[in-house]
Amino acid sequence: MAAGSTYTPIATQTASGSVSQILFTSIPQTYTDLILVIQATESGQDGMDVQVGNGSIDTGNNYSNTYLRGNGSSAVSYRTSNYYSFDTGIVNTTVDTIIVQLQNYSNTTTYKSMLSRSSSTASALAVAGTWRNTVAINQISIKNGSVVNHGAGSTFTLYGIAAA
Amino acid sequence: MPILGVLASAITGNLVTNAYESIATVTVGSGGSSTISFTSIPSTYKHLQVRVFAQANRAGYDFDNLIYTFNNDTSVNYANYFLQGNGSAASSAGGTDSSAYSGTIAASIGTNIFTPSTIDILDYANTSKYKATRTLAGVDANGSGYINFIYNGWFSTSAITTITLKLQSGTGFNQYSSFALYGIKGA
Numbered sequence: 001m002a003a004g005s006t007y008t009p010i011a012t013q014t015a016s017g018s019v020s021q022i023l024f025t026s027i028p029q030t031y032t033d034l035i036l037v038i039q040a041t042e043s044g045q046d047g048m049d050v051q052v053g054n055g056s057i058d059t060g061n062n063y064s065n066t067y068l069r070g071n072g073s074s075a076v077s078y079r080t081s082n083y084y085s086f087d088t089g090i091v092n093t094t095v096d097t098i099i100v101q102l103q104n105y106s107n108t109t110t111y112k113s114m115l116s117r118s119s120s121t122a123s124a125l126a127v128a129g130t131w132r133n134t135v136a137i138n139q140i141s142i143k144n145g146s147v148v149n150h151g152a153g154s155t156f157t158l159y160g161i162a163a164a
Numbered sequence: 165m166p167i168l169g170v171l172a173s174a175i176t177g178n179l180v181t182n183a184y185e186s187i188a189t190v191t192v193g194s195g196g197s198s199t200i201s202f203t204s205i206p207s208t209y210k211h212l213q214v215r216v217f218a219q220a221n222r223a224g225y226d227f228d229n230l231i232y233t234f235n236n237d238t239s240v241n242y243a244n245y246f247l248q249g250n251g252s253a254a255s256s257a258g259g260t261d262s263s264a265y266s267g268t269i270a271a272s273i274g275t276n277i278f279t280p281s282t283i284d285i286l287d288y289a290n291t292s293k294y295k296a297t298r299t300l301a302g303v304d305a306n307g308s309g310y311i312n313f314i315y316n317g318w319f320s321t322s323a324i325t326t327i328t329l330k331l332q333s334g335t336g337f338n339q340y341s342s343f344a345l346y347g348i349k350g351a
Contacts, residue, residue, distance in 0.1 A: 006346070007184035032189075032344060033215060064306035068249030068313065075256075077249025081306050103280040104217045109340050111276040113217070115302050126249075128302020128311040134276060161215070163189035163344040 004164065007035075012157040015150045018043060021143040022156045023057075029106040029136055031160030036100040036140065038089075040154035045092040045122055046144040049085035050100055052112065054135040059084060065129040071122070086129040089118030091144065093151075096120035105137040112137060182349075185209070189344040196221055198336040200329045200343045207289035207323050210350030214327065216281040216301075218341035222271035222334030226308065229332035230281060231263040234295065234324045238262050243317035250310050267301030267312035271334060278341065279303040288324040295324060 008031070013022055027034070038048065051057045061082040068077050069090075080087060089098040098118040105112060114129035131137075142156060187209075190200050205212070220228035233242075244265040245258030270277040281301035288295060295318040302311035318324075329343060330336075 004186050005182040005184065006186050032342075064304050064309075066249060066251045066302060066304040066309035066311050068247065068254055068311045075247065075249075075254035077251055077254045077311070079251035079304075079307075079309065101280060101282065103215065104278070104342065107340070109276075110217075110219075110278045111274075113278060113280045113303070115280050115282070115300055117300060126300060126302070126311050126313055128280075128304045128309055130277065130304045130306060130309075132276075132306065161184075161344075161346070162186060163215075163342070164186040 006162045008160050010158045010160050012155065015152055015154040017152050018149040020149050021141055022150060024140040024158050027138045027140065028160065029138065030162065032104065032163040033161040034102040034105050035159040035161065037157045037159070038098040038142065040091060040096050041093060041151035042091045042096065042144055042148050043093065043151060044148045045090065046148040047087045048089040048091050048098055048118070049143050049145065050088050051085045051141045052131055052137045053139045054137060057139055057141045058131070058133065062132045063129060065127050067125060067127050069123050069125045086114045086116070086131065088116035088127055089120065089125055090122040091120055092122050094121045102137060108134055108136055110134060185347045187345045187347050189342065192337045192339055192341040194339050196336040196338055198330065200337065202327045202345045203325070205325050205327065209347030210287065211348040212285040212288050213346045213348065214283040214285070215344045215346065217278050218269055218343070219278045219338040220269050220271040220331050220334040221336050221338050222331065225271050226273040227268050227310070228271045228334045230266040230269045230329065231332050232266055232327060232329040233263050234318050234320070235322055235326050236328065237320065241319045244314065246312055246314040248310060248312050251308065264297065264316035264318065265314060266299050267314060268303055268310035270303045270305065273305045273308065277303065277305050285324065291321050291323055293321060294319050
C-alpha cells in the first residue's frame with residue numbers, strides 16, 4: 001500500500017473587516033477532495049451560501065440541498081431544489097463553525113457533491129448538496145444572502161486531500 | 165467587497181500538516197465492482213478515515229444502501245444507530261446487524277449523481293475495546309435525496325486489518341466510483 005501525507009492547506013483568509021464575499025480562485029486540480037473550514041461571525045442570521053464554478057462562479061439555480069437540522073427543540077428535514085447555492089449552514093452573530101466537503105471536485109464526469117456540517121446558536125445542521133455540472137471546480141465563493149456580511153476576524157481555510 | 169485568497173505556500177511559516185496520510189485508493193473501472201476491499205491495513209495509525217464517492221448499480225431503484233464489514237466478520241456483531249433526513253422528515257432507528265450501515269447511496273436516480281460519504285474509524289488497532297465508527301453521508305438529486313448521520317459499533321476487540329464495502333441490494337458499484345483509505349497519526 002502506498003502512503004503519503006496529505007490534507008494540505010491550499011489557502012486561508014481572515015476577514016480584516018466586514019466583507020460581503022470570500023473568493024477562492026485558481027484552485028489547483030491536483031487533489032481528490034476539498035475541505036473548507038469556516039469559523040465566522042456574521043452581521044445577522046442567514047444561510048451560508050457556497051457557490052462554485054470553473055473560471056467564474058455559477059450563481060444560477062443549478063444547486064439543490066437536502067437538510068437535517070436540530071434547532072434545540074426538534075429535528076427536521078427539508079429540501080431546496082433548483083437553488084442558487086450550496087446552502088451549507090445557518091449563521092448568525094455568534095461564532096459559527098462550518099465544515100464543507102467537496103468530493104472528487106476536479107473530475108469532469110459526474111455532478112459535484114457537497115456534504116456539510118455546521119453548528120451555531122441557530123442550529124446543528126447537516127446538508128447534502130449537488131451542483132448539476134460536470135466541469136471541474138476551480139473557484140469557490142462564500143457569502144450570506146444579500147445583506148449579511150462576514151464579520152472581522154472570520155476565518156476561511158481551504159484544504160486539499162489527495163488520494164494515493 | 166470580496167477579498168481574494170492567499171496561497172498557503174505564500175504565507176510566512178505556512179501551515180504544515182503531516183498527520184493525515186493516504187494509504188490506498190480504489191477507483192472502479194468500466195466493468196463495475198461488486199465489492200471493495202482494503203486488506204493488510206497497517207496498524208501504525210491512530211484512526212482511519214474512508215472517503216467514498218460512489219454510485220450503485222441497482223436497476224429500477226433510485227437508491228441503495230452502502231454497508232461494510234471488518235475483518236470479513238459477517239456475524240451479527242454490528243450495531244447501527246442513525247439519524248436520517250429525507251427532505252421532508254427526520255427519523256432515527258437502530259439495532260444490531262451482520263454488517264455496518266453507511267447510509268443511502270445513489271443508484272438509478274441519475275447518471276451523474278454520485279454519493280459522498282466519510283467514515284471515521286476510531287482507535288482501530290486497539291485490542292482492548294470494541295470498535296466504534298461514525299459516518300456522514302448524503303445524496304441530493306434535486307427533488308429527492310437523503311442525509312445520514314450514523315454510529316456503528318463492532319463488537320470485537322480485534323485490530324481492524326480488512327475493510328470490505330458493498331451494497332445491500334444492488335449488483336455492484338458503477339464506473340467512476342472511488343474509495344480512499346486514509347490513516348491519521350496519534351501523538
